[in-house]
Amino acid sequence: MVDVFADLVGQDEAVATLRRAATAAAVLLRATAEAGPDSGAELAGMTHAWIFTGPPGSGRSVAARAFAAALQCALGTGCGDCAGCHTTLGGTHADVRFVVPEGLSISVSEIRTLVLRAASTPAGGRWQVVVIEDADRLTEAAGNALLKAIEEPPPRTVFLLCTPSTHPDDISVTIRSRCRVVPLRQPPAAAVATVLTTRDGVPADVATWAAAAAQGHVGRARRLARDPDARRRREAVLAVPRRLTGVGACFDAASALIEAAEGEAAASVAELNAGERTALETALGAGGTGRGASGAIRGAAGQLKELERRQKSRATRVQRDALDRALVDLAGFYRDVLTATLRAPVDPVHTDTAELARTAAGRWTAEAALRRLEAVLACRTAIEANVKPRIAVETMMLALWRG
Incomplete structure (x- = not known):
């Protein structure tokens, strides 16, 4: 039997913390059921708001989802076998709500709606759990709305936030001060390789290569x-250093990188976009022949426009995520x-380009190599700060060429 924390690779300390909290939460529920809601039972290791931080x-989000399942577990341990665990991990539990931003930000209207629903009594008798992935994408107004809910939480509601760090740029200090922080680390490549081999049946040599190339990112290692x-796509990216032979080549390489990210994003959202549009048009009466059907479609232009806006925002985010992976x-x-x-x-990150890296090391000084590395990291930072991706990538390519 595999419990809900099995997919948290290399996070033993965090898992131990979450197990203790889930056990304390189960004890609290039993005490409340036996003595009533005014029994004064303490949470003892459990709290109503958590922040999960760590590198990509x-x-x-895996930790937050697993903890939510443990809170809804019939045994209070996250057994992975009961209906509470299965439905939470599958995203269908009535008392667990997930906020996964499809665009570049999470709006205040989304948070207000979510908070209102989360204040209701749990249908399953345990907890209302709100999981906000990428909480660093909360707008200022959305953060303020969430803060009010965290400051005065309903008695059976738990908020689980996921952010890259607790820096004020990622999550406000006021929200941070009211949450318990669970820091996660980049899992060792060996641990990732073991997971790929034992759970996914990936050959050991491929798993070792993929784990190193993904730099500890389990999902990316699985994709590779x-x-x-x-x-x-990865091979095309790693060919970039050889292509930078002049100013024109820099702009060509930048265009190729941007266009590859756009193509990957378009392919990944095309089917979802078409399904959403079809579903909305059907709900609005498309294809209907009765009286008023054509008028209903004409009056739905605003809703279709809003759907297109959301889809465009999602495509932008997916494109930026693809570019960031590159x-x-x-x-x-x-x-x-x-x-x-x-x-x-x-050990090298990219074993298949280690010879090329050694050749470059023979031509460049350590300072020149560091400047190039810093140029790539500066490009990532610029794109996160909403600099136009093409401008940021072109600037990076020129810096890589000049050294």
């Missing part, structure tokens, strides 16, 4: 191990060059 791929297209791969290459230049006793 560390498993922030299974998806030939993902491997081809930049992480590129940063890994320049990191390999830097470590080779310094003769550091560490």
